[in-house]
Amino acid sequence: MKFNTKAIxxxxxxxxxxxxxxxxxxxxxxxxxxTPGEHKGFGYSRxxxxxxxxxxxxxxxxxxxxxxxxxxxxxAAIDAVLKLLKSGDEVIATNDLYGGTYRLxxxxxxxxxxxxxxxxxxxxxxxxxxxxxxxxxxxxxxxTNPMMRIIDIEAVAKVSKKHSxxxxxxxxxxxxxxxxxxxxxxxxxxxxxxxxxGGHSDVVLGGLIVRDKGxxxxxxxxxxxxxxxxxxxxCFLMLRGLKTLHVRMQRHGENAKAVAEYLVxxxxxxxxxxxxxxxxxxxxxxxxxxxxxxxxxxxxTKNNDYDAAIKMxxxxxxxxxxxxxxxxxxxxxxxxxxxHASIPKEERERTGVVDxxxxxxxxxxxxxxxxxxxxxxxx
Ligand SMILES: Cc1ncc(COP(=O)(O)O)c(C=O)c1O
Numbered sequence: 001m002k003f004n005t006k007a008i009x010x011x012x013x014x015x016x017x018x019x020x021x022x023x024x025x026x027x028x029x030x031x032x033x034x035t036p037g038e039h040k041g042f043g044y045s046r047x048x049x050x051x052x053x054x055x056x057x058x059x060x061x062x063x064x065x066x067x068x069x070x071x072x073x074x075x076a077a078i079d080a081v082l083k084l085l086k087s088g089d090e091v092i093a094t095n096d097l098y099g100g101t102y103r104l105x106x107x108x109x110x111x112x113x114x115x116x117x118x119x120x121x122x123x124x125x126x127x128x129x130x131x132x133x134x135x136x137x138x139x140x141x142x143x144t145n146p147m148m149r150i151i152d153i154e155a156v157a158k159v160s161k162k163h164s165x166x167x168x169x170x171x172x173x174x175x176x177x178x179x180x181x182x183x184x185x186x187x188x189x190x191x192x193x194x195x196x197x198g199g200h201s202d203v204v205l206g207g208l209i210v211r212d213k214g215x216x217x218x219x220x221x222x223x224x225x226x227x228x229x230x231x232x233x234x235c236f237l238m239l240r241g242l243k244t245l246h247v248r249m250q251r252h253g254e255n256a257k258a259v260a261e262y263l264v265x266x267x268x269x270x271x272x273x274x275x276x277x278x279x280x281x282x283x284x285x286x287x288x289x290x291x292x293x294x295x296x297x298x299x300x301t302k303n304n305d306y307d308a309a310i311k312m313x314x315x316x317x318x319x320x321x322x323x324x325x326x327x328x329x330x331x332x333x334x335x336x337x338x339x340h341a342s343i344p345k346e347e348r349e350r351t352g353v354v355d356x357x358x359x360x361x362x363x364x365x366x367x368x369x370x371x372x373x374x375x376x377x378x379x
Contacts, residue, residue: 011057022236023051024236025236027233029044051239055239056069059207063176067210068208070229071223072231073192074194077190077191081139084219091116093105094121095351098141098192100339122150136165136166137166138159138167140153140169141169142289143173147298148274149281150283150286150290151285152288154184157184157185160185166187169189169190171189172191177196178291187211193206197245200328201329203234203237259367260277263297266378268301269299269301270299271300272297272298273299295362298357299357300356303356309356312377315377321333323338323339326361328365332361333358333360
């Protein structure tokens, strides 16, 4: 099946009971047994639930993996990956990272003696200089959040294979429509499915996708043992959202391109970060590993003024000022005071998250209305 067909049918079959085309919401905690231990593959809903299993198959299909593992949020999915580690292990992670991931790593796992190195991974040689015998995991996001840097997944995968490390890629921004890290050599793909995969800003959910059976078994064990599972209604909503992923992503990409081209010419704008520009430092890698450039971009205004940036986002009418991204509606965010507020100012500015930086999740409304809204807010 090609991707657009997989988005609708991947891993899905009509339900066995009545042939229902959409996977039913199995709102049950437990399942009847004929004799102790004898059941139809489902014993207790923390361990397995048919609606969740259907979603996990869909996740695996979209990322061209073998096994999907669903969680109650993207953070719960990341947490499960970190539970593969032990005290004393070291992780090398992208320095331009989602703030919540940074918080989980530094505020929780550092207390369990896991050590993290935050590194600018556009330079592959830089990664190798941090590898030692304790290194177990490489963690990357690409495009990065919110600076839209691009990391060469295939090149990082070569480093991880050479040193027998696990490579995990947070594929939230790109989605499998644009890039499939497992095909490029990654071991684990992670999603905040809350974003583009769900696509309608109505469900918080996370996912991991892998190809290796041993790794999948460990993650299923953690999923059940720690219990951070999504409920069947949320799995149903996610399954519904996935069916239009390809159509939404195509329009997100078209609209974001138009917005980037508008902003770059605007006299009040200092910089626009969008990997589709030929002069974006990693444009060639983006072209190589992504089908298109996605719906996310960020920009700074001249004078880099914190208050002016806040005023600008307050004036927006079509864009909603909100955390999150990836829904059909356009959202704007001010990372310094919102998503990245938990990263110390000095550290966030080192990676480019300055006071005037504004991040846009360009929705699929009419592009003229989207640009008109930015125009009035910047006036
Ligand atoms: C890139 C990225 N990774 C992970 C997460 C965490 O996901 P969730 O909010 O579903 O827990 C987010 C949330 O914004 C994100 O943007």
